[in-house]
Amino acid sequence: MPAIELYTRPTCGFCHAAKRLLRDKGVSFTDIDINVEPERRAEMIQRANGGSTVPQIFIGDVHVGGCDELYALENAGKLDALLAME
Numbered sequence: 305m306p307a308i309e310l311y312t313r314p315t316c317g318f319c320h321a322a323k324r325l326l327r328d329k330g331v332s333f334t335d336i337d338i339n340v341e342p343e344r345r346a347e348m349i350q351r352a353n354g355g356s357t358v359p360q361i362f363i364g365d366v367h368v369g370g371c372d373e374l375y376a377l378e379n380a381g382k383l384d385a386l387l388a389m390e
Contacts, residue, residue, distance in 0.1 A: 359371055364386075
């Protein structure tokens with residue numbers, strides 16, 4: 305399973321929804337709270353090609369985007385294949 309990283313904030317409802325979906329899938333992920341680690345915000349923006357909203361979700365080398373994109377992958381039946389990549 306590829307490494308999964310989410311850049312989040314604790315008060316973000318979309319962040320909570322994305323994490324809930326991943327937990328429901330039974331996958332582990334690294335939650336990078338940019339409130340706790342504000343220096344990582346610049347890293348997030350660079351990795352997300354300018355994306356500055358949270359969550360920003362990465363599965364392996366793939367930048368998924370935000371919560372809407374994660375759920376779109378799930379609804380299209382493509383999330384499980386992405387999670388299974390090595």
